[in-house]
Each structure stands twice: as structure tokens, then as C-alpha cells.
Amino acid sequence: MKRTAVNPWAWSLKLGYNQAEVIEGTKRQVVCAGQTSVDDEGNPQHPGDMRSQIALALDNLEAVLSAADMGLANITQLRIYATDVDEAMKHFDLLGARFGPVQAAPPMTLLGVTRLAIPPLMFEIEATAAD
Template sequence: MERTAVNPWDWSLKLGYNQAEIIEGAKRQVTCAGQTAVDGNGVPQCAGDMRGQIALALDNLEAVLAKAGMDLSNVTRLGVYATDVDEALKNFDLLGMRFGPHNAAPPMTLLGVTRLAIPGLMFEIEATAAD
């Protein structure tokens, strides 16, 4: 798979994502459900801790991708939902720490929501990946 970044402006690069990417030569695509801060039994973790919830949601996303034979380098799009956008943005360095080593800056949308499916969860991340 070959990725070509499309960035008519550079401001999004400072936030860790491309405006678009051209994906060529992909053989498989995986669509991941939203991942949150739950344990292996689906029990919410890190109550009241946005940073902890982002870290665990990313762990869970990586686990789903690994089960599909992929990793964060394969992610072509992210959808992020947060009950407190400002607090999520304060902790977005975690995304850079995870995606940076893969040289990945997938296009992303961040939406503020009043709540997520399970009370107490503050952050959810969904992904599309290809190889």
C-alpha cells in the first residue's frame, strides 16, 4: 500500500494529521468499531481520567488491529469522539506518541458529544485501516 499525504495547508500537521491521504495498492480494508476505555470484559476503566481513557482506548484499538494482522501504520482514517474536547486536546500528545513511531498521520475528525454509549466514558476512537 502506498500513501500520499494531501495538505493544501500545514496547520493540521502541527496537530498530527493530514487533511487527506491518497491510498493506492491496498488489498484489505478493516473498519474498526469505536474503541473506549474498557477492559477485556467491557467494564469501563479510568473513571474521570481523560488521559487514562485515551491511553486505554488506543491500547484497545491496537489490540483490534493486531488481531486483524495490522498496526497503527495501517490506519487511514480516525473518528474521535470526546465528551470534553478541550480536555481531549490537552492529551492528544498520546496520539502522537502512538502514531509517530509509525510515521502515520491519518486524516481525523474530532467531535464533541454530550455522552458516549456507556456512562462515565469520555473518549472513543474508531479507525479504518488498510494494507
């Protein structure tokens, strides 16, 4: 798979994502359901702790990708939902810590929502990946 970043403006790079990417030569695509801060039985974890919820949601996303023989470097798009956007953005260093080492900056969208499917969840991340 060949990825070409498209950034007519550089400001998004400071936030860790490309405005777009041209993806060529893919063999497989994986569309992941939203991953949240739940344990392996689906029980919500870390109520009221945005940082811990983001970390576990990322762990769960990596587990799903790994089960499909992919990783964070394969992600071609992220969609993030947060009940408190300002609080979520305070902890986006966690995304940088995961995506930086694999040199990935997939296009992403961050949306503020009034609630997620299961209270007390505050953060959900969906991904599309390809190889």
C-alpha cells in the same frame, strides 16, 4: 499500499494529521468499531480520567488492529468522539507518542458529544485501516 499525503495547508500537520491521503494498491480494509476505555470484559475503566481513558482506548485499538494483522501505520482514517474536547486535546500527545514512531498522520475528525454509550466513558476512537 501506497499513501500520498494531501495538505494544501500545513496547520493540520502541527496537530498530527494530514488533511487527506490518497491510498492506492490496498488488498484488505478493516473498519474498526469505536474503541473506548474498557477492560477485556467490557467494563468501563478510569472514570473521570481523560488521559487514562485515551491511553486505554488506544491500547484497545491496537489490540483490534493486531488481531487483524495490522497496526497503527495501517490506519487510513480516525474518528474521535469526546465528551470534553478541550480536555481531550490536552492529552493528544498520547496520539503523537503512538503515531509518531510509525510515521503515521492519518486524516482525523474530532467531535464533541454530550455523552457516549456507556457512562462514565469520555473518549471513543474509530479507525479504518488498510494494507
